[in-house]
Amino acid sequence: MLNNYDEERFIPGIYNYCDRWCERCNMTQRCLLYHKNSRREMEHRLKGEDSHDWDIVLQDLHESFQETLELLRKHAEEEGIDLDAIDTEAIISELADPSDHPLHIKANKYMDDAHKFLEKLHNIINEDIENINAGNTLAEDIEEIKECFEVISWYHMQIATKIHRALCGKMEAEEEEYGESDEFSSMHDANGSAKVAHHGLIRTMDALTKVYEWNKSLHNDIMPLLIDVYGLINGVDREFPGHKNFKRPGFDE
Ligand code: SF4
Numbered sequence: 001m002l003n004n005y006d007e008e009r010f011i012p013g014i015y016n017y018c019d020r021w022c023e024r025c026n027m028t029q030r031c032l033l034y035h036k037n038s039r040r041e042m043e044h045r046l047k048g049e050d051s052h053d054w055d056i057v058l059q060d061l062h063e064s065f066q067e068t069l070e071l072l073r074k075h076a077e078e079e080g081i082d083l084d085a086i087d088t089e090a091i092i093s094e095l096a097d098p099s100d101h102p103l104h105i106k107a108n109k110y111m112d113d114a115h116k117f118l119e120k121l122h123n124i125i126n127e128d129i130e131n132i133n134a135g136n137t138l139a140e141d142i143e144e145i146k147e148c149f150e151v152i153s154w155y156h157m158q159i160a161t162k163i164h165r166a167l168c169g170k171m172e173a174e175e176e177e178y179g180e181s182d183e184f185s186s187m188h189d190a191n192g193s194a195k196v197a198h199h200g201l202i203r204t205m206d207a208l209t210k211v212y213e214w215n216k217s218l219h220n221d222i223m224p225l226l227i228d229v230y231g232l233i234n235g236v237d238r239e240f241p242g243h244k245n246f247k248r249p250g251f252d253e
Contacts, residue, residue: 009029011030015034018250110232114204117222156204197232
């Protein structure tokens with residue numbers, strides 16, 4: 001349960017439109033999700049448990065699901081909605097499915113290709129580290145490339161996930177009466193998800209370009225990825241022009 005201090009301290013919904021890279025986030029003190037996860041980790045440590053153990057992860061997920069369900073029930077009760085009367089199967093069968101959308105296909109293709117490229121890059125970096133240890137390569141170079149590896153790695157799946165969510169939101173918005181500016185509308189969420197995808201794409205483009213400049217032998221691997229990323233940036237801009245004005249809580253306002 002949050003007290004008044006917590007309500008002022010935490011920015012509502014900040015974790016909905018961030019890139020979830022908490023180790024690098026400068027808003028951890030204002031983020032309720034980070035706070036909850038850190039508290040959970042500390043509790044596990046105190047009990048001598050490994051928070052990465054699969055059984056513990058499942059237990060945490062279960063608890064978190066129960067918490068969300070409780071909140072949902074409370075909210076539904078206040079609004080006079082009977083959750084048990086809702087036909088969930090009918091809702092699931094009507095969920096938007098954007099898997100045939102060209103942007104969706106492109107994002108998933110990029111994810112698979114980037115994954116293969118990362119394996120190759122990982123091996124080359126390891127070889128270079130051995131060379132550095134033998135005194136043959138500049139150490140600063142490899143530190144920058146390791147950073148690029150982390151960036152490409154962090155975003156390559158998230159871009160596809162966020163584009164999927166944005167496309168779902170856009171499809172659902174076609175059935176809604178809310179306007180795009182209504183923060184409860186699916187289009188609002190779609191623009192927010194598109195903005196996160198766009199942010200990841202721009203960072204990826206920069207990282208790929210640095211790796212391209214660093215190693216000639218990787219040009220044939222990187223150029224198709226750069227073309228894909230460029231295409232995805234254009235696709236996101238075209239499909240979700242509203243993402244440019246979207247204000248991510250805590251980051252853009
Ligand atoms: S806002 Fe920052 S701390 Fe919170 S989930 Fe996102 S990246 Fe992590």
